[in-house]
Amino acid sequence: MAAFLLGAVLLIVQPQIVPSRPAINSNAETSSQSVQRELLKKTSQKNDLKENIHSNGSCQQLPQTIIIGVRKGGTRALLEMLSLHPDIAAAESEVHFFDWEDHYRNGLQWYINQMPFSYPHQITVEKTPAYFTSPKVPERVYNMNQSMRLLLILRDPSERVLSDYTQVFYNHMQKHKPYPSIEQFLIKDGELNVDYKAINRSLYYIHMQNWLKYFPLDHIHIVDGDKLIKDPFPEIEKVERFLKLSPQINASNFYFNKTKGFYCLRDSGRERCLHESKGRAHPQVDTRLLEKLHEYFHEPNKKFFELVGRTFDWHSFVAS
Ligand SMILES: *[C@@H]1O[C@H](CO)[C@@H](O)[C@H](O)[C@H]1NC(C)=O
Ligand SMILES: *[C@@H]1O[C@H](CO)[C@@H](O)[C@H](O)[C@H]1NC(C)=O
Ligand SMILES: *[C@@H]1O[C@H](CO)[C@@H](O)[C@H](O)[C@H]1NC(C)=O
Ligand SMILES: *[C@@H]1O[C@H](CO)[C@@H](O)[C@H](O)[C@H]1NC(C)=O
Ligand SMILES: *[C@@H]1O[C@H](CO)[C@@H](O)[C@H](O)[C@H]1NC(C)=O
Numbered sequence: 001m002a003a004f005l006l007g008a009v010l011l012i013v014q015p016q017i018v019p020s021r022p023a024i025n026s027n028a029e030t031s032s033q034s035v036q037r038e039l040l041k042k043t044s045q046k047n048d049l050k051e052n053i054h055s056n057g058s059c060q061q062l063p064q065t066i067i068i069g070v071r072k073g074g075t076r077a078l079l080e081m082l083s084l085h086p087d088i089a090a091a092e093s094e095v096h097f098f099d100w101e102d103h104y105r106n107g108l109q110w111y112i113n114q115m116p117f118s119y120p121h122q123i124t125v126e127k128t129p130a131y132f133t134s135p136k137v138p139e140r141v142y143n144m145n146q147s148m149r150l151l152l153i154l155r156d157p158s159e160r161v162l163s164d165y166t167q168v169f170y171n172h173m174q175k176h177k178p179y180p181s182i183e184q185f186l187i188k189d190g191e192l193n194v195d196y197k198a199i200n201r202s203l204y205y206i207h208m209q210n211w212l213k214y215f216p217l218d219h220i221h222i223v224d225g226d227k228l229i230k231d232p233f234p235e236i237e238k239v240e241r242f243l244k245l246s247p248q249i250n251a252s253n254f255y256f257n258k259t260k261g262f263y264c265l266r267d268s269g270r271e272r273c274l275h276e277s278k279g280r281a282h283p284q285v286d287t288r289l290l291e292k293l294h295e296y297f298h299e300p301n302k303k304f305f306e307l308v309g310r311t312f313d314w315h316s317f318v319a320s
Pocket of ligand 4: 248249250251252268
């Protein structure tokens with residue numbers, strides 16, 4: 001293998017202007033901020049980044065688009081479907097570069113090294129669902145590339161909470177560890193426990209505000225995760241347009257699997273369905289508790305719709 005490696009690495013010669021930061025957070029600098037600044041300096045030194053070039057003409061490069069979330073929104077399905085496009089090169093696993101300090105400290109070269117080999121006509125994409133809800137991530141992505149185009153897939157916030165719980169529940173089951181019932185997370189002193197992390201992650205407008213401090217709305221394409229599952233093709237067509245990809249994915253790339261109850265993919269004769277853990281049944285939740293959840297998200301959802309100038313068909317319940 002090594003014999004095939006050209007061993008040559010190209011220095012990207014680009015006069016790098018260090019991006020100016022938007023005027024926010026002008027408070028006096030704390031020591032943690034100065035540590036952050038040092039970190040930023042290191043991670044935004046782009047002049048000496050190397051693309052790892054392979055003899056077959058492919059190379060590793062920084063992503064031109066990132067699927068930033070949301071956790072349990074359908075990010076894996078979106079990535080798999082987008083990968084049907086020949087001009088997409090997708091990172092296999094979640095990179096967690098911008099949200100995990102251990103990774104971020106390694107700098108952009110490390111990030112490039114995690115990327116798939118791609119050809120010049122291809123767009124590199126990575127997905128890490130935790131980015132959307134990590135407050136420090138938007139600025140870090142901005143410092144890497146302020147023209148970045150971002151993909152965000154969202155689904156009904158209440159459903160997302162149940163799905164979030166279900167994932168952690170199954171992870172514990174697999175390790176034969178006990179895990180409390182969903183009610184124990186959702187209820188505190190007879191009321192909805194809004195400190196539950198899964199509920200916070202569904203407060204989309206809070207997280208979206210952080211991103212909109214750095215990126216204009218038209219650089220963040222929102223995929224309707226509920227629609228993507230029911231009828232993937234129209235949603236994927238919109239993503240193709242947003243990324244300025246030629247229209248290559250078509251309806252015959254998708255077929256409905258009745259046993260599974262959702263769509264599978266057909267890629268030049270090869271058929272594949274998503275991993276078993278996707279589309280798992282949610283726990284039975286008491287109707288009144290579910291209503292409480294729907295009621296809780298009513299206002300936050302409205303705020304989110306105003307923020308993005310678009311509405312979604314999400315559960316909402318207003319007690320009369
Ligand atoms: C080119 O090389 C890369 C890196 O080894 C590899 O991942 C990719 O599959 C190769 N492409 C082709 C068409 O052989
Ligand atoms: C920044 O992102 C844009 C949009 O995806 C892309 O066209 C451009 O090449 C990226 N710049 C760098 C330095 O990666
Ligand atoms: C939710 O999380 C965000 C970001 O971590 C935090 O700023 C906010 O205070 C939290 N909101 C609630 C209601 O817990
Ligand atoms: C859909 O795309 C496949 C290749 O992915 C192609 O073979 C097929 O002819 C296309 N079908 C239509 C209806 O365009
Ligand atoms: C449909 O899903 C079932 C259940 O997961 C699976 O066994 C089967 O192989 C799938 N069929 C096709 C054609 O994808």
